[in-house]
Ligand SMILES: CC(=O)SCCNC(=O)CCNC(=O)[C@H](O)C(C)(C)COP(=O)(O)OP(=O)(O)OC[C@H]1O[C@@H](n2cnc3c(N)ncnc32)[C@H](O)[C@@H]1OP(=O)(O)O
Ligand SMILES: CC(C)C(=O)C(=O)O
């Protein structure tokens with residue numbers, strides 16, 4: 277940081293915000309900033325380092341500096357000495373990920389320690405069983421020295437024989453002898469599997485300068501000595517006769533803010549102390565405990581460790597990103613490119629502050645690239661509901677892949693593209709003679725097929741004032757089997773949009789159907805023209821006669837006319853009683869397969885340059901069509 281006298285005092289917002297006396301929420305005072313923001317900012321003269329970080333935007337960018345004291349925060353390059361990292365040696369930018377890493381959920385420890393109400397044993401057990409069912413093979417089960425609840429849960433799993441033979445559990449401990457001993461007590465009785473240990477004891481100690489100085493009060497040498505003492509104690513306890521066979525893990529907490537050479541030194545010390553070998557590798561887990569940089573910096577830090585760690589073939593290089601900058605997923609993905617082999621995170625990103633990296637997003641990001649995630653996400657809603665139950669916290673509706681709205685489009689052009697894309701997908705599957713669920717996926721706006729994660733297509737398209745004809749027609753088709761002609765889609769969308777605009781809310785499929793019924797089907801009985809009885813006869817080839825008892829504006833009459841088809845005969849009949857109308861568009865379709873199904877007919881009629889649509893439904897196509905004509909005629913202006 278620069279001394280205060282080197283800061284200039286010239287930086288002011290060019291247009292100071294006015295201060296509102298009202299404490300009403302902003303929404304009640306149109307065009308104003310929230311009252312809390314306005315009253316909190318008093319706009320003193322601000323300070324900034326002279327000649328350092330640019331604050332004025334180019335001429336094309338009208339933004340002006342805010343009054344917030346950004347100068348208080350140091351960039352990573354000033355906070356951490358990164359001299360050992362040679363940018364020209366980085367290989368991660370050109371690498372690709374084509375296999376899944378070893379995923380390790382830490383919800384039962386890191387996620388749990390961040391909950392308002394930590395999980396009890398039944399909730400923890402539900403989550404543990406979910407992990408097993410999803411196919412996780414390494415699971416952190418707790419911090420047994422933290423509380424009796426944590427200790428008891430580990431004992432519960434052991435005594436209930438709940439840990440499958442191919443699953444390894446991880447227990448977490450700080451570098452304190454009494455707590456390490458308690459941790460070892462908790463794991464008594466977990467057998468190995470064919471000589472492979474099924475328990476990892478995970479030691480952590482913070483290594484970053486601020487933590488060393490402020491929290492632990494130790495310099496580098498002191499901290500190394502503390503770590504060695506703890507690691508040595510663990511190694512001795514592991515050799516005790518009744519101790520289960522274990523492996524070791526070390527996390528230099530706040531690795532991302534630690535001098536790389538010190539992180540390397542301390543990790544290498546554990547590799548040696550625990551005598552790591554390929555048959556019994558050590559896990560070095562490099563956390564971004566609090567995110568402080570862009571993901572490329574984290575990737576450089578990981579690649580540095582990957583290249584320089586001793587006995588690299590005896591080390592599993594693990595990462596543990598948090599999400600303070602919202603880039604936990606990006607950090608984990610770049611870390612994989614940089615040499616990471618194992619990722620710790622939580623389902624849907626629960627965890628301290630803004631959370632741990634989200635394993636659902638990471639795994640399904642890989643899946644969307646054609647890589648097998650090695651974890652089963654085929655029922656994402658059950659996974660989400662279980663996590664919500666255990667954490668007593670909701671998952672955001674827009675959460676990638678698993679949120680309630682993750683596959684839903686409200687906006688018209690997206691709906692149109694999805695609807696066309698689904699139709700194209702179905703056609704392509706038929707062409708390839710493949711089931712739709714196996715055919716290659718290329719539907720606009722949907723990175724994966726929602727059906728792959730157990731979602732139906734029903735919630736893909738939802739209608740509000742942002743929606744267009746395509747989406748509205750899609751819903752009427754999906755829920756009511758209607759196949760509206762394009763021009764009718766346009767006609768109906770106008771009405772639906774007006775309703776959505778007026779009410780400012782979503783229109784449900786049932787409401788759309790009711791609007792459709794009222795507007796296009798019901799006028800057959802509700803208008804100036806009603807038919808009480810009618811019949812058609814084919815009087816000669818290409819000649820049809822239409823006979824009807826009808827009422828015109830309440831006056832009963834009967835009439836007869838001919839035409840080259842039944843509908844032409846009907847319009848001739850109507851013209852004969854003074855109701856002129858020309859049919860300009862017609863279509864019909866069966867609603868279901870089979871002889872007993874309903875047919876729907878759509879008819880557009882025109883009079884004096886004005887058009888209107890009507891629809892009819894009946895088991896007889898002819899009756900449906902006649903009804904559609906009458907409905908359309910009744911909708912013409914009188
Ligand atoms: C990034 C992470 O997620 S780390 C995991 C964090 N998880 C948790 O903290 C949840 C469980 N923790 C706990 O239940 C408690 O903190 C306990 C049981 C571990 C310790 O409790 P207490 O003895 O009461 O200590 P307290 O929590 O007040 O303070 C932590 C102490 O541990 C020290 N400490 C912090 N990290 C470590 C570490 N990795 N190894 C050794 N000591 C450590 C601190 O310097 C402090 O020491 P001091 O009391 O001499 O100043
Ligand atoms: C792995 C441990 C120490 C952790 O949770 C963190 O650093 O965030």
Ligand SMILES: [Mg+2]
Pocket residue numbers: 386563565596598628632
């Ligand atoms: Mg953590």
